[in-house]
Amino acid sequence: MSEVVLELDGVVKRFADNEVLRGVSLKLHRHEVACLIGASGSGKSTLLRCANLLETIDGGSISLFGQPLGDKRIDPDLVRRHIGMVFQSFNLFPHLSVIDNILLGPVYALKRKRADAYDEALALLDRIGLRDRADEYPERLSGGQQQRVAIVRSLAMQPSLLLLDEVTSALDPTLVGEVLDLLTDLAHNGTTMLIATHEMNFARDVAQQIVFLEKGVLVEQGTPDQIFNHPREVATRKFLERVR
C-alpha cells in the first residue's frame, strides 16, 4: 500500500461539555478517496476542520505524512498550504475576480510570481470550462460554477490532500451533477480526498473507503461494497435505510 497521507488516532474534540468527536481513528493513503457519511450533527465537518487545524483537538493525535500536527514546532500555515479545503457555502472572495480568487493562495501564501501562476490558473479555469469568465466577479456565476471555482482555487495550491465538506448541499439539484463530475474526474486523476457527503451514489462510485460516523463515534468503516451492501452494524443499516 502507498504512503499514508493523513492519520487520525483516537481524536477527541469537545465544544464545552459537548463531546463531538469521541476517539476517531482513520488512515488515508495517497491517491485514495474516503467518504465520510453520517447524520447531521454526527461530527463530519468538525473532523475535517480538525484535520486542517481550523479547530484544536482535545485528545488523540492527527498526523500528516507521519508528522504529528500537535507538535509545537508545526507551523499551521504550512500545514494548510498542503491541505485544500472546500466548503458547503463556497466562500469565494466577493471582492476579487474569479482569476484573483484562484491566484490569492499561490501569490500571497506561496509567494509565487503572479505572472508565473497566472497561466496555471487559466488552465485550471479551462478545465472547468470557465476560462472566459476569468475576470468576472463570483456573484455573476451560478452556484455550481462558484463551487467549481472554489474547488480549483484549492487545486491551485497543488495540495497533497483535499478536504470537501458537503460541497453540493447548498446547490440547486440541477447543478449538483456538474460539481460531482468534477470531483469524479479528480478522483480518477489520483487526487487524495476526504469527502463529507450525503450523496450516497456518488460515495459508492468514487470512494475506496467509506467511514460512517454517528454522534462522534466512528461506527464502521470499509469498502463501499462492505458498507453499502453488507453493513455489520445495526446503526449503519438504520442510517442507510433512512437516506435511501
Add this chain to the structure above:
Amino acid sequence: MKLKTDVDSSDATPNLFAPRRRRLFVGKRGIAASSLSTAIVFGLIVSVLFVTPGGATVRYAFFNPHEMWVAWIGNPRIGLLAIRDGIFTNVWMFLVSEVLVLSLGISIAWIRFSQSPVFLPFRLLATLYTDILRGVPTLLVVMIVGYGLPTLNFGFLSHQSPAVYGVIALTLNYSAYVSEVIRAGIFSVPHGQLLAARSLGLTQTSTMRRVILPQAIRTVIPPLLNDFISLQKDTALVSILGAIEVTRAAQIFSATVFNESGLTVAALFFLALTIPMTRYTDRLMARDRARRLASS
C-alpha cells in the same frame, strides 16, 4: 347560519380605481403638486425673516451682500483678514487629518483584532485610547493638545503652528471613531471568508490585508464619509488656538465691523465643502441598498 369567510364569495366585480381625491396627484398633476408644496414650505421658512419684529435687523446683520463681499475679500487698509485666505488652512487641515485618521483608525482596529500574546499591551492601549477619545469633546481635545504640547517644551513637538496642533487633535479624536467604524465593518465580514483564507495557508496578516479589510472597508464607506464630513466641519474648532482659518477670519470680521455677515460667508464655505460629500454619500448608500435588494 351563514359563515363569514376570508374569501369573497359574492359575484360582484371589485372596483380597482383609486378614489377621486387620490387621483389628484398622478402624472403631470403630481409634479405641479410637489412644486407647489415645495414653494410654500420654503416660502414660509424664508418669510420668518420678513414678518418677525427683528427680521430686518437680522437681514442686515447676517445677509448684507456688501458686507459679505468685504468679509470674503478682506480689507488690508483696516487690517481685515480675507475669509478666502483662510480656506487653504481648513482644506489642508482636513485633507492631512483624513489621511492620518484612516491609517491610524485601521491600525487601531487591526491591533484590537490581533491575537498574538505579544500584542496584549497594545490591545489594552488601543481599547483605552478609543474609550477615552470617543468620550472627550473634540473642542477639549483641541485645547488640551494645542495648549499642552507647547507647554511640554519638548523639542520640535512644542514649536508647531496652531494648525498643526489642530491636525494632531482632530486625528486623535477622529481615529477613535473611525477605528470603531472599521471594527464594525470587520465584524460584518462572514466567518467563512476567514476560514477560506486560512485554509489557503494565508497567514493571519495576509488574511486581514487581502481578504477581511478590503471587504470591511467597502461596507463602511458611507459611515466613514459621514465621519469625514464631520471632521471637515470640526476644522473650525482650531480657531480657538488662533489658527487663521475661515471661522477665525469671520469672527475677526464681525468683531471689527460689527456685522455678522462674515459668519454667513463662513457657513456658506463649509456648506460648499460638505454638500458634495453628503450628496455623494447618499448616492453610495442608495446604490448599496439597490444592490442588496437586487441580490436578495
